[in-house]
Amino acid sequence: MQQNGATGSIGLRKLVTYRESVIAEAGAHPARPALQAGVAAVLRNPWAGTGPTYDLFDHASRIAPVLAQLLTDRLIDVLGGADVVQAFGKAAIVGSAGEIEHGGALIHTPFFGNLMREFLGGESIICFSDTRAEAGEALVVPMWHKTKAATRDYYQTIAIRVPDAPRADELVIVAAGSTGPRPHPRIGDRSTDPAITLKNLESVLS
Amino acid sequence: MKVRKIVTIVEEIRTEGGREVYPPAQVAVVAAVIENPWAGQGFVEDLNPGIDATASDLGALLAPQVIDALQGDAEAYGKAAIVGLNGEIEHGSGLIHTLKFGDHFRKAANATTLLPAVEKRGPAGVVFDIPLKHITDATIRSHHQTVEVRIADAPHPDEIVVALAAAAQGRPQQRLAPLSTEQ
Numbered sequence: 470m471q472q473n474g475a476t477g478s479i480g481l482r483k484l485v486t487y488r489e490s491v492i493a494e495a496g497a498h499p500a501r502p503a504l505q506a507g508v509a510a511v512l513r514n515p516w517a518g519t520g521p522t523y524d525l526f527d528h529a530s531r532i533a534p535v536l537a538q539l540l541t542d543r544l545i546d547v548l549g550g551a552d553v554v555q556a557f558g559k560a561a562i563v564g565s566a567g568e569i570e571h572g573g574a575l576i577h578t579p580f581f582g583n584l585m586r587e588f589l590g591g592e593s594i595i596c597f598s599d600t601r602a603e604a605g606e607a608l609v610v611p612m613w614h615k616t617k618a619a620t621r622d623y624y625q626t627i628a629i630r631v632p633d634a635p636r637a638d639e640l641v642i643v644a645a646g647s648t649g650p651r652p653h654p655r656i657g658d659r660s661t662d663p664a665i666t667l668k669n670l671e672s673v674l675s
Numbered sequence: 676m677k678v679r680k681i682v683t684i685v686e687e688i689r690t691e692g693g694r695e696v697y698p699p700a701q702v703a704v705v706a707a708v709i710e711n712p713w714a715g716q717g718f719v720e721d722l723n724p725g726i727d728a729t730a731s732d733l734g735a736l737l738a739p740q741v742i743d744a745l746q747g748d749a750e751a752y753g754k755a756a757i758v759g760l761n762g763e764i765e766h767g768s769g770l771i772h773t774l775k776f777g778d779h780f781r782k783a784a785n786a787t788t789l790l791p792a793v794e795k796r797g798p799a800g801v802v803f804d805i806p807l808k809h810i811t812d813a814t815i816r817s818h819h820q821t822v823e824v825r826i827a828d829a830p831h832p833d834e835i836v837v838a839l840a841a842a843a844q845g846r847p848q849q850r851l852a853p854l855s856t857e858q
Contacts, residue, residue: 476689628827
């Protein structure tokens with residue numbers, strides 16, 4: 470039996486790609502239609518059975534770069550190119566025999582984040598969510614703009630769920646992206662906000 | 676036909692039962708979230724006008740996309756209609772249980788058998804399983820399988836989720852004897 474790529478080296482069980490294309494929202498077509506997608510990898514938790522003092526560096530530096538490349542390649546493929554990806558996010562779901570720290574070791578270190586950012590031509594910090602859950606639990610993954618994180622129009626989320634993962638000794642690692650803003654963004658931005666302080670809102674808060 | 680969103684899901688299985696699956700097993704699903712054509716009309720006795728206005732367009736929309744989402748040729752397939760809480764299951768069945776809908780997929784996949792189906796009613800975020808069988812011989816046991824789907828915000832009460840599923844192979848570690856060995 471032939472080993473395919475990362476399957477053996479990082480203990481990969483399956484890959485799930487989820488993409489949404491909003492045609493209409495609130496009865497109207499978006500002025501700037503967007504594709505949203507998340508790619509999830511289900512892999513064995515390399516730290517299952519280890520204790521809270523176990524050093525996470527070795528496995529993280531070995532596994533996270535492979536995951537970053539695998540997930541980002543799929544994301545670029547399903548969204549239509551790195552150039553059209555405008556917003557990004559990442560996530561980890563840890564099976565019940567693991568620590569949240571294990572998920573963090575694979576998404577929060579430069580071995581994952583720096584590579585994902587570089588593959589997607591980003592500059593921003595990559596926003597994230599994480600949880601520990603039984604198989605089949607959905608996790609909402611936040612995204613913001615890849616170079617202008619404070620651009621409010623691009624604040625958005627996508628729900629990712631793998632029906633039979635994570636098992637107790639598995640991790641689900643997710644890379645998410647979007648090619649545009651929310652369907653009908655109209656909550657302004659820092660450049661259009663009035664100055665808001667406690668003092669000039671006294672009438673609202675009293 | 677009013678479409679709110681299109682969802683594409685691809686599962687690629689690399690190991691099963693602790694053993695490598697090579698080439699990886701692939702299953703794809705494409706779902707359209709549409710407005711229920713009979714929403715707000717009370718009990719509609721004759722569903723044919725709504726079916727005629729919708730079913731063929733839906734099949735033509737979904738069939739090429741699910742074939743495209745799958746990297747290889749489809750060997751098994753199935754379909755689904757998930758009706759929002761204000762509708763009747765009969766509405767979803769009307770849209771998918773007609774040759775006007777299914778023939779688009781059969782033609783695109785060079786298939787001949789009937790499409791196995793799930794029809795149910797539920798709230799947004801309801802989980803549903805789409806059954807799949809072989810595209811030319813529904814007795815081929817190796818290809819009996821299901822794929823699980825959930826769309827977080829669909830169907831709304833006046834919507835229907837209509838989906839097609841395709842698999843490029845049978846179950847990942849299929850090893851059941853053929854039906855003929857029991858006859």
